[in-house]
Amino acid sequence: MKSLFLALAAALFLMIVAKPTTVTGAACDPSYPGVCIPSPPPDLDCGDISHRNFRVVGSDPHRFDGDKDGIGCETRR
Ligand SMILES: [Ca+2]
Known part of the structure; x- marks a missing residue:
């Protein structure tokens, strides 16, 4: 009985300390x-993610915003 406890x-x-690995588990x-x-690695492309038309600031390590207008993976072209 004690071993069950x-x-x-x-x-x-383990549930409290080792939280399940989700999208939020990785550093944004x-x-x-x-x-x-x-952050890379791995280097991601727009085809690797489901997000579209999101804000991009700073160094843009994945180069989602190739035209540098502050919007990543635009759907409008
Ligand atoms: Ca852009």
Whole structure:
């Protein structure tokens, strides 16, 4: 009975400390403040992400904003 309690306590501890890896688990690059895109590596292209027409500031390490107008992965062309 005691081992069951310890197993439950360990599971609870892991749930709290080792949070499940999600999109928010990766560090969001500050160049894309409106969306959460992790910094490279890997270097991502617009085809690798689902975001479109998001704000781009700063160094733009993924070069989503090739024309430097502050909007990444524009759908209008
Ligand atoms: Ca652009």
